[in-house]
Amino acid sequence: MESAGNMPLAVSSYAGLHGLADDDKFLNLAWTIDEQAYLGIDLPALVAEELTREVSGGTPSISTYGVDDPYGEARLGPAVARFFGTPDGFSVTCGAGVNSLLYALAHLAHGGTTVVVGNVYPDLPVWIERLTAIRPVGIQLGQGGWPIADIEAAKARLVVLERPMLTATAASVEMVQDICSIVAKHGGIVLVDESYANYCPPSYSACTVSHAVTNLVVLRGLSKAYWLGGLRLGYCVASEPLTHQVRALVPPMLASSLSLTIGRRVLEQGDIGWPLRTRIETAKVEVIDRLAQVGLGKDAWTAPFLPYVAFSDRRDILGWLERCGILGKRQLFWDAGSATIMGCQRLSIPLAPHRLARFHKSIGSPERQNRRG
Incomplete structure (x- = not known):
């Protein structure tokens, strides 16, 4: 192998x-x-407007070293909450694109089994194996629906899902909640990669239930659909009890102040x-x-x-x-x-x-x- x-x-x-x-x-x-x-909306025009404001204002974002907001939550968090219609009970941690967050959060797998459900973007499972020297366990998706019983039997430390999925029907938001409840019984965490979810309405996102469970991590970015990959801005929406664990792994100040400013403006536009x-x-x-x-x-x-x-x-x-x-x-x-x-x-x-x-x-x-x- x-x-x-x-x-x-x-x-x-x-x-x-x-x-x-x-x-x-x-x-x-x-x-x-x-x-x-x-x-x-005309997204390039919005970005140009922000860049013009930045230059005319004396480059405040570029000059800012965000030690007062090392994870970008103060800048991006309110826009994320409005975008998903999510009340309090979650945290926002920003990175340099989704990949930086995937790599950092691969360390969540230490101390137990990782279960990957269905065929997923390859980088996270590869990094988990490189970091832990233990290969994740794959659970295939069959014709009979989502393998909830298999997920429960695995008693995993970390369960990895992708929504939406390129090659299968992804778990519904309700199913994500069920999986979180099952995995929480033995202290496990559910990580959902929603890089593709920019193509879906905000109501599709598992971020909408991050406040309702205790062990959910959802990763998103601004590359797909928005075509703003050059901002290198990814964000992690996590159930509030996981905030310390997430930030113990994600380095502070990964996201630039200018990227956070532009990203906030984009999310403030709602479902574009x-x-x-x-x-x-x-x-x-x-x-x-x-x-x-x-x-x-x-x-x-x-x-x-x-x-x-x-x-x-x-x-x-x-x-x-x-x-x-x-x-x-x-x-x-x-x-x-x-x-x-x-x-x-x-x-x-x-x-x-x-x-x-x-x-x-x-x-x-x-x-x-x-x-x-």
């Missing part, structure tokens, strides 16, 4: 890509590049993702229908809200699409069945009309399917 030291992290999936933008040769669907235009959700679903139906016309429909799957279509790990699919002038990528994930890194082939949904038109033109007629081998 491959050791964790040799397992690749998610960022390695971008190595060797032709590029990160469309060009004359390729429509680049290896990642999303056109989603920001479908948000409910609703037009994007509508556009994703419309374009996704069109893309999946087109893939079915060329014989790829039976191979494709997708999850609600997410702007992706995934295929089983067959390189001939992406190879054929590349010959058509369409770039996808191999998406890595930690596989709950084998407890190791595996992959699937993924296309991002083209949202802009000219990119969607290029997708149709690149694939061509259904007869082209006969030549894809």
Whole structure:
């Protein structure tokens, strides 16, 4: 079995890509590049407004060393509470993107078993094994629903979930609460990675119940949907009793004062993702229908809200699409069945009309399917 030291992290999936933008040769669907235009506000204008205010005011955020707010809670916490409609009873701890929080909180696994439910983003399970020298236990998702009994039987120190999930139906908020209650019986913690949840309405988030349980940690960022990954701002919403444990692991002052200022303004706008959700679903139906016309429909799957279509790990699919002038990528994930890194082939949904038109033109007629081998 491959050791964790040799397992690749998610960022390695971008190595060797032709590029990160469309060009004359390729429509680049290896990642999303056109989603920001479908948000409910002009987000670049809002960011520009904040930057202008920063410069005209003598760069107060850039000049500030936030020792009075080392975890960013005073700056970002009120906006987070309003965004999710969550009362008191939780804490907000900020980091330099979600990845910094994943790495820091991998240390929560010390002292017991870690259970990973379903196939998830690979980095956290890999880091847990590297730090503890113990491989997490994977629990697969079957046709019969979520394996609550298996989670209870594991008596885990840490249970890792992802919401939403690329390859399966994620746990509902109510189910997250149930899992928290079960795990709390033996002192366990539930960690939910909601990096993808920016594509969902705020009510979808497990943050909405962080005050109602004692052992929940939810991680979110501003990269997906917002396209603000360069801010390097991630935040952890934790049940209040976990605040000390979380902050004992997350280094202080990871998030810059300027990033916190911009992030606060973004969250204060509320649910600006609703037009994007509508556009994703419309374009996704069109893309999946087109893939079915060329014989790829039976191979494709997708999850609600997410702007992706995934295929089983067959390189001939992406190879054929590349010959058509369409770039996808191999998406890595930690596989709950084998407890190791595996992959699937993924296309991002083209949202802009000219990119969607290029997708149709690149694939061509259904007869082209006969030549894809």
